[in-house]
Amino acid sequence: MDFPVHIPFVEQLGLQLVRLDEGESELHLSVQERHLNSWRVAHGGVLMTLLDVAMAHAARSVHRHLPEMGPGVVTVEMKTSFMRPGEGELRAIGRLLHRSTTMAFCEAQVVAPDGKLCAHATGTFKYLRALPGRDRAVKPLASRAAQADG
Template identity: 70%
Template sequence: MMQFPVHIPFIQALGVELVRIDEGEAELRVALQEMHRNSFGVAHGGVIMTLLDVAMAHAARSIHRDRPDFGPGVVTVEMKTSFMRPGEGELRAVGRLLHRTATLAFCDGEIFNATGERLAHATGTFKYLRALPSEGRGIKPLQRRLEGSGSD
């Protein structure tokens, strides 16, 4: 497994692993645990959508591999998700960059189970940002990966 280019505490808490990040693609994996399940005992839709969101965002950032921390960050502008099958066991998310402009990335992503069945599909639009305005109009920079912290 690889380290994520930036520190994402939520993803780390979910136990998501970065498998690869290539030119225009990214792949993540997570082994479902009790905390990932809904009341039916399968992957919660929020977990599926989070995997898709992060896979697509990393696909968008992958084109900046030559820059520190993979260049500017991205924020999700919009996302549409279709759920096809319930998620169980280990899930694999694949994100792809379809098209980009100077400020926007258009991506799609899919979730697969261990046997390769497609569980969900998403499309998303992401905006490239160097920093994010937050409360009180302050600026939030990207959180750099913490050295020695393992697989962020």
């Protein structure tokens, strides 16, 4: 399944969107050499990205019925706990716990191939239609349709 928006960093890492349901998402990652830290296991930043993207997509999933899935989200805060090294085929499951019109509160976990928990996170996300960038220029969400046209 394609990600609903174009996210170059996520594509570069090789994350795969497997499921996007009402309030839930699931991503997979096959850990490769490029994902490793000096211990030869998945770098914590890779696990945090998996958790962040899983939560963000869980937050957005409730707007699946809207054109281009409605507003995008930005991470406001995130707390991560690491339990064990990430190796092999990892699964990240994100869940929307609560939302308002402007905020989403989520959790996610990364699970190893044996089903054991590698990492857990909670996060707060803000729903946005556009993002003010450098010199206050407005940056629209990079939709899949815009990527295909460009």
